[in-house]
Amino acid sequence: MRISATTINEMKRLLTYFVVIVAVATLAAACDGVQQALKTNDPQYAYEQALKFYGEGKWKQASDLFTACRHIYQGSPREDSLSFYNARCKFKERSWDEAATMLDDFRRKFGRSGFIEDAEGMFALCHFYMSPEPQRDQTVTTQAIIAITEFISRYPNSDKVDEFEEMLDTLTKRLMEKSYQNAYTYFKIGRYKSAIVAFKNALKKYPDTPRKEDIMYYTAVAAYRLAANSVESKQTDRYLAALDSYYSFIAEYPESKRCKELGNIADNCRDFLDKNRETTK
DSSP states (O other): OOOOHHHHHHHHHHHHHHHHHHHHHHHHHHHHHHHHHHHTTOHHHHHHHHHHHHHTTOHHHHHHHHHHTTGGGTTSTTHHHHHHHHHHHHHHTTOHHHHHHHHHHHHHHOTTOTTHHHHHHHHHHHHHHHOOOTTSOOHHHHHHHHHHHHHHHHOTTOTTHHHHHHHHHHHHHHHHHHHHHHHHHHHHTTOHHHHHHHHHHHHHHOTTOTTHHHHHHHHHHHHHHHHHTSOHHHHHHHHHHHHHHHHHHHHHOTTOTTHHHHHHHHHHHHHHHHHHHHHTO
């Protein structure tokens, strides 16, 4: 028997409704479990329920209970495990900033805890996950590099080392790209002197940057435009500097498609210098 499209749509609607009802009921049951544990005023029971939620992967419910009974166990042998589990709940919820704060507090208070290696590993991961794309401020990226480097130094035999080294490579490339973008921004708005300084600093700091050809090309173009727009008294030195940038580029990338364009720029530099030489005779 063929089922009509209307019947199929109605079945889909009922299935969706059923799924929503189940989800709401499950959430309500979990919330009830938290409330029941809190109403008992029994910290041991609340802690056990928190561990139960934790084991079931119900991170929010577990965190709520760990937070509620935290002050009861402050100063007790159970404090470090409670603090660690609570921080891990936040980590599992992908609340990276909150988890990082809790983990930083943990590693300062419980440096000898059996959880310390895992805590410092998660602390580093939080910063890695919070590291933004190169278009944005890279303060967190630098913090992530420091945290990961410290972890590798302290735990060289950890099974996370290979993964963390790959993360370091990713973060370093992000900083490389940021340094290039900062310099290119100066170039785009016509601040050629600042662009030249920024491009050279980027190359000095990150000599292995994949943007090296771009950096050397824009340095040469910026140097030429700076010379062309300079007052007469500074033009000779700046055209010479532009030629130096051109020669550096062709020495590094003799087969680049940009050589022809930069060659024309170099010819203009030489023409100016030749004419200026004749004028000063």
